[in-house]
Amino acid sequence: IxxxxxxxxxxxxxxxxxxxxxxxxxxxxxxxxxxxxxxxxxxxxxxxxxxxxxxxxxxxxxxxxxxxxxxxxxxxxxxxxxxxxxIHAFRELILSILDTTRQLGWAMILLLLIIYSFSILFTDAVSNEQLTDPQRLDLSNAQQYFGGVFIACETLFRACLSGFDWVDAADALKPVGEVWVQLFHIYVAFCSFAVLNVITGVFVNSAIKTREKDHETLVLHVQKFKDLVGKIWNKLDTSGDGQLTITEFEQMFKDPDMQAFFEAIEVNAVDASTLFDSLDADGDHLVSYEEFCQRCTQLHGSARAVDLFALTQQNGKVWDEVLSLKTQQQESTECLKFISQILMQHMGDPMLCVQVS
Incomplete structure (x- = not known):
């Protein structure tokens, strides 16, 4: 088959x-x-x-x-x-897992280095205690958990991943010294609360970035956004003529679905008139479906660095034009003063001189 x-x-x-x-x-x-x-x-x-x-x-x-x-x-x-x-959701899961494999390798190397460092400390402490008094019988449990570097690494690896009850391994260090018991507690706390949580955060961040960079995911999000805009437009355009007036917009502005839509696209509108002016691209006091889609897409989300940079560039150009106009105005004023002085000299009218001055 x-x-x-x-x-x-x-x-x-x-x-x-x-x-x-x-x-x-x-x-x-x-x-x-x-x-x-x-x-x-x-x-x-x-x-x-x-x-x-x-x-x-x-x-x-x-x-x-x-x-x-x-x-x-x-x-x-x-x-x-x-x-x-x-299957979009399954695809995102597979891509996230594949993308985190590189971070997984470095995370395991970091974890193994930490485990290896602590295992040397604990193994050396148990070995020195055993060499000091070879006849001691209370070190049998310590030898079981920390009798060698490999055994100690295995014990520490299981302890940080909850592979066994690490209290037994901690109690086995009591004959060696209370300091080593507390050091073991510090190791468990450090690995559990710091190392593993940081590794988890790195994995989550990598998965989020993979999802954001995926082309098909971006296309799907854009399509969903367009579908949502289309549904809102059908609700706004009560007349069905394909043009939205300020009256229709003000009537639907307080609608809960409208408020939820603008909150979803992160558009904080103070009043209906201000938002309508933002949606009206050509300034004809009418908003078409194309204008509504285009403006909603542009207003969607917070300002990005490129938007702020473009705004700064435009402000700089406007400021340069203002300074240029100011210079031209000053030159024109000086020219008018010069012409006035010439006229006063030829006319010889003292009253005109007083008025001009």
């Missing part, structure tokens, strides 16, 4: 894509994987059919071939990875 279904699927995709695109197209690796799955499946079916017509000895010789061919069934598991692209 699997062979027939996979063959039909492969044939349909081969006819739809064509020979060239199927074998060397953008998804050539999946198509070649289909071939590696389907061909051994048919070989196995043919071998099974031929086996029924032969004797037991030949069937026994073919058993080795069947055993090798059945290994190819594991490729069905790899082939099913293609479905991950359809």
């Amino acid at each position: 699997y062979a027939i279904l996979f063959t039909l699927e492969m044939a349909i995709r081969f006819i739809a894509a064509g020979c060239r695109n199927y074998l060397i197209g953008p998804e050539w690796y999946w198509n070649w994987l289909d071939l590696l799955v389907v061909i051994p499946a048919w070989v196995e079916l043919i071998t099974d059919f031929m086996e029924h017509g032969e004797n037991v000895s030949s069937g026994a010789s073919n058993f080795r071939i069947l055993r090798v061919l059945r290994i190819t069934r594991m490729l069905h598991v790899i082939r099913s990875v293609r479905l991950i692209r359809v």
Whole structure:
């Protein structure tokens, strides 16, 4: 059944894509994987059919071939990875796990270094105590948990991951000294509250960044946002003419769904008039569906660094223009004063001189 279904699927995709695109197209690796799955499946079916017509000895010789061919069934598991692209939540989970493998390696190295350092301390303390008095019998438990570096590493690893009740290991250090018991407590607290929590935070942060950088996730979020904007627009446009007036907007501004929508896109509107002016891109006192979608997308979220930088650049240009106008105005004033002085000299009117001055 699997062979027939996979063959039909492969044939349909081969006819739809064509020979060239199927074998060397953008998804050539999946198509070649289909071939590696389907061909051994048919070989196995043919071998099974031929086996029924032969004797037991030949069937026994073919058993080795069947055993090798059945290994190819594991490729069905790899082939099913293609479905991950359809199941979005499962796909995000797999990508997050794969992306955190690099952080996992460094986290394990850090944890092993900490465990190795503490294991040397505890092993050295127990060994020195044993060498001081070889006849002591109360060090048997300490030898059990810290008799060597490897044993101590194993004990400390289990202790920080709750692999066993670490109280027994701590009590085993009492004959060595109370200082070592407290040091063991410090190790457990440090690993449990600091190291493991930091590692967990790194994993979570890495998973979040992976989700944010994933192209298909971004496309899905944009599509969901557009669908939400479309639903709100249908509720706002009560007249159904595709244009939103200030009257319609003010009537729906206090609606709970509207307030929830603007809170979701992080738009803090003081009043309906101010928000309507922000949505009206061309200033014609009417908001179309395209303007509403465009403005909601632009107003969505908090200001980014690029937005602040662009605003700073625009303010700088405006300030330069203001200074230029100020300079031109001063030059014009000086020119007018000069012209006035010339006129006063030619007219010789003292009253005009007084008025101009």
